[in-house]
Amino acid sequence: xxxxxxxxxxxxxxxxxxxxxxxxxxxxxxxxxxxxxxxxxxxxxxxxxxxxxxxxxxxxxxxxxxxxxxxxxxxxxxxxxxxxxxxxxxxxxxxxxxxxxxxxxxxxxxxxxxxxxxxxxxxxxxxxxxxxxxxxxxxxxxxxxxxxxxxxxxxxxxxxxxxxxxxxxxxxxxxxxxxxxxxxxxxxxxxxxxxxxxxxxxxxxxxxxxxxxxxxxxxxxxxxxxxxxxxxxxxxxxxxxxxxxxxxxxxxxxxxxxxxxxxxxxxxxxxxxxxxxxxxxxxxxxxxxxxxx
Amino acid sequence: xxxxxxxxxxxxxxxxxxxxxxxxxxxxxxxxxxxxxxxxxxxxxxxxxxxxxxxxxxxxxxxxxxxxxxxxxxxxxxxxxxxxxxxxxxxxxxxxxxxxxxxxxxxxxxxxxxxxxxxxxxxxxxxxxxxxxxxxxxxxxxxxxxxxxxxxxxxxxxxxxxxxxxxxxxxxxxxxxxxxxxxxxxxxxxxxxxxxxxxxxxxxxxxxxxxxxxxxxxxxxxxxxxxxxxxxxxxxxxxx
Numbered sequence: 159x160x161x162x163x164x165x166x167x168x169x170x171x172x173x174x175x176x177x178x179x180x181x182x183x184x185x186x187x188x189x190x191x192x193x194x195x196x197x198x199x200x201x202x203x204x205x206x207x208x209x210x211x212x213x214x215x216x217x218x219x220x221x222x223x224x225x226x227x228x229x230x231x232x233x234x235x236x237x238x239x240x241x242x243x244x245x246x247x248x249x250x251x252x253x254x255x256x257x258x259x260x261x262x263x264x265x266x267x268x269x270x271x272x273x274x275x276x277x278x279x280x281x282x283x284x285x286x287x288x289x290x291x292x293x294x295x296x297x298x299x300x301x302x303x304x305x306x307x308x309x310x311x312x313x314x315x316x317x318x319x320x321x322x323x324x325x326x327x328x329x330x331x332x333x334x335x336x337x338x339x340x341x342x343x344x345x346x347x348x349x350x351x352x353x354x355x356x357x358x359x360x361x362x363x364x365x366x367x368x369x370x371x372x373x374x375x376x377x378x379x380x381x382x383x384x385x386x387x388x389x390x391x392x393x394x395x396x397x398x399x400x401x402x403x404x405x406x407x408x409x410x411x412x413x414x415x416x417x418x419x420x421x422x423x424x425x426x427x428x429x430x431x432x433x434x435x436x437x438x439x440x441x442x443x444x445x446x447x448x449x450x451x
Numbered sequence: 452x453x454x455x456x457x458x459x460x461x462x463x464x465x466x467x468x469x470x471x472x473x474x475x476x477x478x479x480x481x482x483x484x485x486x487x488x489x490x491x492x493x494x495x496x497x498x499x500x501x502x503x504x505x506x507x508x509x510x511x512x513x514x515x516x517x518x519x520x521x522x523x524x525x526x527x528x529x530x531x532x533x534x535x536x537x538x539x540x541x542x543x544x545x546x547x548x549x550x551x552x553x554x555x556x557x558x559x560x561x562x563x564x565x566x567x568x569x570x571x572x573x574x575x576x577x578x579x580x581x582x583x584x585x586x587x588x589x590x591x592x593x594x595x596x597x598x599x600x601x602x603x604x605x606x607x608x609x610x611x612x613x614x615x616x617x618x619x620x621x622x623x624x625x626x627x628x629x630x631x632x633x634x635x636x637x638x639x640x641x642x643x644x645x646x647x648x649x650x651x652x653x654x655x656x657x658x659x660x661x662x663x664x665x666x667x668x669x670x671x672x673x674x675x676x677x678x679x680x681x682x683x684x685x686x687x688x689x690x691x
Contacts, residue, residue, distance in 0.1 A: 182491035252529065271654040273548050275529040279472070282530070286473040290514065377518065387481070387488065390603035393626035395483035397490050401631075402607055 166397045178398045187384035191414065194370045194380055197302065202366065204306040206359075209313025216318050227314065234311035242308050243372050247300040255283050294378075301376045305366070312362050320355035321347055325438070353433045353442070360426040367418050385411045473512045474658065475532035476502050480517040481601045482623055484682050485538035488517070497682035498536040501555060504674070505649075508665040521582055521600055524548055527650060533658060534651050538620065540584045540644030550653045552663045554646025555675065557688045561585050563638045564609060564624050565616040572638045578605045578614035584643045585618045609634065622683050 162169070163177035178184070215227025234242065255277045256269055263278035270276075279285070284292045324347055332342045373380040389404030434441035478486045480494055489495035494515040506513035516532045527535050527549060541551045561584070563572055573593050579586040581598040589596045597614050599605050606627055608614040616637060617624070628634045649666075651659045669675040676689040 182493075183488060186492045248529070255530075273528050274652045274654045276652065276654055277530065286475055286533070287512075293516075379517075390481070390601070391606060391627065393483055393630050395487060395496070395626055399630060402603070402610070404607075 174398075178400075181398065183384070183388060186379065187381065187388055190379055190381045190384050193298075193378065194373070197298070197305070197370055197373065198367060200302050201305045201309065202363065204302065205309035205313055205362075205366070208306050208310025209315075209317050212310060212314025213317035213321060216314065217321060231311045231314045231318070234308055235315065239308055239369065240372065240375065243301075243304050243375055246304040246307060247297075247376055250300055250303065251283065255281055258283060297376065297378055301373055301378055304376070305369070309362060309366055309369075312365075313359065316358035316362065317351065317355050319358065320351040323354040324350045350437070353430075353437045353439060356426070356430050356433060360422075360430070363422060363426070364419055367422065368415065381411050381414065473514065474506065474534060475516050476506075476513050477516050477518050477523060477527055477532035477535050477537065478502075479520045479523060479537040479601075481520070481603065482538050482620075483626065484622065486536070497678065498538070500682075501669075501675070501678055502534075502536050502649075504669065504678070505662055505665040508668060509661040511661065519600065520580065524650070527652060530652070533655065534649050534662070536649055538623070538647055539650050541646055541648045542584055542587075542644060544587070545650070548653075549650045550655070550659055551648035551650055552659055553666055554648045555666050555669075556647040556679065557690060558642055558644050558646045559688065560621045560640040561588070561619060561643050562621040562624055562636050562640050563616045563618050564606075564628055564634050565637045566609065566612075566633055566635070568635065568637055570615045570637060572616060575615035576613070578608040578617045580605055580619060583619070585620070588641060588643055589618055606634070622687070 160177060160180070162173060163180070166174065166177055169177060212227050212230050215223050216231065218224045218227065252275060255275075258281035259269055259277040262281045265278055267276070267278075284296045328346055328350065329342055332346045337345065371380060371382040374383045385407035386404060389402065389407035391402040392399045430441070431445075435445055436442055478494055478498060480486055480488045482496075484496050486494060486496040486498045493499075494517065499515065502513065502515070518526050518532070520537070523535055523537060523539075524545070526532065535549070538556075539545070539551075541554060545551070563577070575594055576597055577589050577592075577594045578597045578599060579589050580602050581600060586596065586598060597608060599608060602619055602623055605614075605617040605619060609617040610633065621640060624636070628636060649659075649662050651662070666675070669678075670690050679687050679689050
């Protein structure tokens with residue numbers, strides 16, 4: 159990074175530290191904060207979508223759709239997150255490779271050979287010849303799917319509860335005006351449910367933030383991976399030998415997560431405040447009396 | 452349209468044939484000086500250099516992949532990568548699941564480290580890395596075994612007193628002991644393995660044969676010995 163970093167062994171003090179903190183691995187460490195934020199930014203909306211779908215399915219008047227919604231929420235919520243995160247990416251990966259094997263390979267060799275799971279070179283996902291970033295994005299996509307499925311199930315339950323909490327009288331009034339069920343849902347139910355859903359969803363968001371270190375389990379190099387990797391004692395095989403510094407690295411990660419949750423709490427409080435306006439809930443009533451609205 | 456499709460198919464097919472095979476080399480990246488992640492964020496160490504040389508000789512295109520030690524065999528078997536070069540000792544337990552090439556490093560001794568001399572190695576608490584030959588050895592002695600996912604944490608456990616001693620590959624422990632002012636080697640060295648080889652899938656005979664031939668060639672012209680001396684010092688065990 160800096161010109162004086164070419165021979166780290168002669169440096170000391172601040173110069174050493176400034177070189178040390180700008181090594182390639184440290185740059186990857188800083189970039190991994192971006193990976194975590196990216197995962198959150200992609201997963202949260204998708205999980206919400208899954209949740210909305212799950213909640214609507216659970217309320218459906220068509221029995222099989224309702225069963226599907228119910229089974230999805232109760233099954234995923236009943237399995238430990240970690241088991242799910244270990245299961246979904248492997249199952250998806252092998253499932254997709256098996257499908258591609260059937261379609262693309264002209265050999266009829268079995269996919270399972272003894273201990274081995276082997277598909278032909280053109281059925282590999284991603285291909286062995288693909289550059290590293292394709293592998294990274296593929297792993298990340300599997301992670302996003304796993305996270306979305308799990309958090310979608312929780313979100314579905316929250317949204318389902320919120321939909322049930324919207325006063326029945328409001329919906330009946332809408333029906334009395336001659337609105338179709340679809341219109342009732344779109345115009346009355348969905349706009350009103352958010353105030354009931356937000357406390358639960360904000361809770362889920364916090365849990366999602368704190369669950370991101372599980373990325374590490376999926377082989378994605380997130381901040382926890384790098385904190386452990388960089389913090390570990392480095393011998394003279396390395397250009398910057400140092401003793402065990404994991405304590406400081408984990409402290410930095412801890413501060414990052416605290417900051418993330420602190421900022422989220424501020425933002426969510428404001429959103430909840432806004433959505434309570436004009437609602438027949440305690441918070442909305444309090445606002446009305448205080449003359450805020 | 453049909454012509455276009457045909458042309459595209461033909462192109463895809465020939466492109467597929469023209470490609471040299473890409474081999475993904477799996478390694479742990481946390482076991483200096485065998486393999487580690489250098490400051491640039493790349494896999495480095497003895498096995499990186501040896502692996503690249505083997506690929507050059509076998510005319511393979513190779514890329515390196517990092518994987519945690521405890522899942523390194525399952526992920527080879529499920530074809531996430533094609534070889535393991537991670538200081539993996541050849542033993543019967545592993546041979547039941549994967550295949551090995553001939554050894555590229557002679558059997559290496561394992562050593563105990565502790566904070567002072569005279570710790571009880573037979574009945575004390577010994578820290579090891581999980582899934583290693585050293586772990587299987589300690590399991591057979593009378594000592595209480597503490598397992599950790601990587602070698603770093605083994606040293607941390609010895610330093611903070613959680614374990615009386617740590618047990619691991621001598622060459623990996625040596626730089627840690629030499630760099631530190633608190634750790635010492637204790638007790639006798641133990642010979643545990645049949646040498647270190649490249650792990651490949653059992654169904655992947657072709658790749659195993661190619662790598663085997665390259666290793667033989669490197670043993671014969673002495674370049675393997677040079678590489679060993681470069682990374683492990685002049686006293687390191689080499690091939691005759």
